[in-house]
Amino acid sequence: KQEVTQIPAALSVPEGENLVLNCSFTDSAIYNLQWFRQDPGKGLTSLLLIQSSQREQTSGRLNASLDKSSGRSTLYIAASQPGDSATYLCAARIPQGGSEKLVFGKGTKLTVNP
Amino acid sequence: KAGVTQTPRYLIKTRGQQVTLSCSPISGHRSVSWYQQTPGQGLQFLFEYFSETQRNKGNFPGRFSGRQFSNSRSEMNVSTLELGDSALYLCASSPGIGTEAFFGQGTRLTVV
Numbered sequence: 001k002q003e004v005t006q007i008p009a010a011l012s013v014p015e016g017e018n019l020v021l022n023c024s025f026t027d028s029a030i031y032n033l034q035w036f037r038q039d040p041g042k043g044l045t046s047l048l049l050i051q052s053s054q055r056e057q058t059s060g061r062l063n064a065s066l067d068k069s070s071g072r073s074t075l076y077i078a079a080s081q082p083g084d085s086a087t088y089l090c091a092a093r094i095p096q097g098g099s100e101k102l103v104f105g106k107g108t109k110l111t112v113n114p
Numbered sequence: 115k116a117g118v119t120q121t122p123r124y125l126i127k128t129r130g131q132q133v134t135l136s137c138s139p140i141s142g143h144r145s146v147s148w149y150q151q152t153p154g155q156g157l158q159f160l161f162e163y164f165s166e167t168q169r170n171k172g173n174f175p176g177r178f179s180g181r182q183f184s185n186s187r188s189e190m191n192v193s194t195l196e197l198g199d200s201a202l203y204l205c206a207s208s209p210g211i212g213t214e215a216f217f218g219q220g221t222r223l224t225v226v
Contacts, residue, residue, distance in 0.1 A: 031212035043120075043204055044217035051212075089157070093212060099169035100211055101147065104157040 002027045002094050006105035013080055014113050021075040021108045023090035028068045031093040031100060035064050035075050038087045038107070047088075048075070080112045116141065118207050118218035126224045132193040135221045139186050139207030146188040147215070148180060151202040160203075163188055164210075195225045 003026045013019055023033070032051045036044040048057045048064040050073065056065040063076040073090055087109045091102040119138040127133050139146050148160040159172040163182035180190040186207075192199055202222050206215040 032214075034215060036217070041202075041222070043118075043219040044206075046214060046216060049214045091157075091215075093215070097170055099162055099164070101159040101162060101170055101172070102149070102157075102206070102215060103159070104149075106156045 002030075002092060002103045004090060004092055004103050004105040006088075006090060006108050008108060009106065010109040010111075012111040012113065015080060015082060017080050017112075018076070018078050019080055019110070021077070021088050021090075021110070023073040023075070023105055025071045025073075025092045025103075027092075027094065028071060029094065030068070031095065033064075033066055033073050034091050034093065034102070035062075035073075036089045036091065038089060044089065077110075080110075082112050082114050085110055085112050118205055118216055120203075120205050120218035120221050122221060123219065124222045124224075126226060127195050128226055129195055129197060131195050132191065133195060133223060135190045135192075135203055135205075135223070137188045137190070137205030137207075137218060139188070139205075140216055143207035143209050143216075144186055145208040145210060145213075146182055146186065147206045147208070148188070148190050149204045149206065150174075151204060151220070152200075157204070160190070192223075197225050199223065200225045 035047040050066040061078040087107040089107045091104045145164045147162040162170040182188045202220045204220045206217045
């Protein structure tokens, strides 16, 4: 059974700091890994998608890496801003019963202090 | 391009009632999935539809059901509501297998 873990559960940093969020998964048989951002009471906003054959993806100040062999992914946020404050979720898309589903971690709540 | 639209945004129901939630996927997307989010359990997979067929189902009781229409719009139904069904219900659409998932804003269901 695929399990996805995110550490730490919460993180507080001063504005301008570079930071890394961690995501680990137990089964390397994944289609892809996706990072999301969720603001309080809102839906999920897709940040980056890494296919299983890729090692990393970049979008602006965000960089996500994937190491299937070790079951790890990281989300790097450069020069953090107060607007980056949110909960960050990673999800592994896995095959199941001829179809697929996303298995989510519990998220890392990030607070960037001005 | 319009995103995933979920209606209603908020809903308050009484125990024992039933509820229907709606999801309109991004135009051209044929896969629609539903997830339940609670503070204790996080995000859990409910079911997935592709071209009007349920392809996958999570570990939820039979009170939770869904369907997908020919225009890819999907509905989720919960019968005999329980207090524990209070949650944010999220819908995601994708073009196909192994592709990026895009989520709606969710429907906040409160059962009293």
